[in-house]
Amino acid sequence: MASGGPEPGGALDRLIQLLAKLPGLGPRSARRAALHLIARREALMGPLSAAMAEALVAVKACSLCGNMDTSDPCAICRDPGRDQGVICVVEGVGDLWAIERSGAFRGRYHVLGGHLSAIDGIGPDDLRIAGLMPRLGPPLREVVLALNATVDGQTTAHYVAGLIEHKGVSVTRLAHGVPVGGELDYLDDGTLAAALKARRPSES
Amino acid sequence: MASGGPEPGGALDRLIQLLAKLPGLGPRSARRAALHLIARREALMGPLSAAMAEALVAVKACSLCGNMDTSDPCAICRDPGRDQGVICVVEGVGDLWAIERSGAFRGRYHVLGGHLSAIDGIGPDDLRIAGLMPRLGPPLREVVLALNATVDGQTTAHYVAGLIEHKGVSVTRLAHGVPVGGELDYLDDGTLAAALKARRPSES
Structure with missing residues (x-):
């Protein structure tokens, strides 16, 4: 018990070590989660273990768009x-889910599986970019590049846009601007400048 | 996909629903954790599912002290x-682990499994208090009440102390005071008052 947790190497210790690898859980919250699971064996730990085992075999990447599904x-x-005429290109499945939650897009997706990154050594061949090319023919009219507004995301958007040029498909990007419900005083200068530049006639 | 996540009722959706029940994970971080698991099937999701299944059968409460172990x-x-002469009474296994991490206690424990709470309807019979009584005979010299410094924790400590009185065992509590590394300016008044009242001669 030198570790100040359960017996090192034991079943409980192993559970905590693995839980601590989940994003959003550190060592302390992993210990709390493990105790929470132990206290709810039948109601939570059993079903969660089974759900993971099932997802392990059932969930796979869509060979067309890269979305995760059974x-x-x-x-x-x-x-x-x-709408078969629009494809929205996103970095990850989480981004796809976020756009679905907005309810504002009814086309299909293409999940790249990340972004280009010189530092992390991620090049075009490490992303699902090649799979996008065969999807560019009719009836496709538009590709929406919904990549993160980060340096790497925008670099990736620029690269993908270059590949799509001259294919007879229009390429668009998400608008920059003030988040709905956002307060100007708390907004970064770049966003405020972008929102001003893209100002529109007031619809009153 | 109306939910804006994976297909409702599917394997991935079920995984997210269950992950969201872990303390420290909300709906958003549960989605992120699920994608993290899917991306690391062999390295994380498989082992974690197996670790939970193993803990489900292997981990049980110690019939003597209430600690969780295999x-x-x-x-x-x-x-x-x-040291067979000292028992430290704690509310939960997490508290036991915290005291073990401090390395300052070499006796044994008694885990109550919670605290008395009139609001939640938790009485003495709902806690592992009865199991403490047979442990009070020789060689036991001291019971350390290491319950949380909350109203409910201190009520529980008071109740347990009352049961142990006149059993020939000394009852002690954790000291209140300034946390090591703590800044006085950020400390609540109660703690500061307790630290002042319990002030000691300077050793230097």
Whole structure:
């Protein structure tokens, strides 16, 4: 018990070590999560263990768009109600989910699986960029580049836009501006400048 | 995909719902954790699922002290190097681990499994208090009440102290005072008053 946790190397210790690898959980919260699980064996630990085992075999990347789903092609790619003329390019599946939550997009997606990064040694071949090319023919009209507004995200957007040029497809990007509900006083200068530059006639 | 996450009711959705029940993870961080797990199937999701399944059957409460361990009695209760004359009473296993990490206690423990709470309807019979009584005979000299410095914790300490009185065992509590590394300016008045009242001759 020198570690001040459960017996090192034991089942409980192993559980804590693994929980601590989840994003958002550190060593302290991993210990708390482990005790929470132990206290709710039947209601939580059993089902969670089973859900992971099931996801392990059932969840795979859609071979068309890269979304994570239990079917391939994924539910979005199979949905005939989706606009086949627009593809939204995102970095990760989390971004896809965020756009779905907004309810403002009814086309399909293409998940790159990351962004270009010289520092991390991630080049075009490490991303799902090649798989985008065969999707560019008709009926596609537009590719929306919804990459993160970070340096790496914008570099990636620039690179992808270069590949799509002259393919007869229009390329668009998300607008920069004031977040809805945001206070100007707390906004960074870059966003405020972008919002001013893109100002629109007032619709009163 | 109306939920803006994975397909509702699917394997991935179920995983996220369960992860969101862990302390420290909300809906957003549960989604991130699920994607993190999917991206690290072999390295993390498989082992974590297995660790939970193992803990489910292997980890149990020590019938003597209430600590969580894979053996019963637990490793601490079985350790002959532990001082058999002192028992430290704590609310939960997390508190036991915290005291072990301090390295300042070499006796044994008694885990109550919570604190008395009129609001939550938790009475003495809901805690492991009865199990403490048979442990009070010789060679026991001292019971350290290491309960939380909250109203409920101190109520519980008061109640337990009352039961131990006149059993020929001395009852002690943790000292209140300035946390090591703490700044007086940020300290609450109660702690500062307690630290002043318990002031000691300077050793230098």
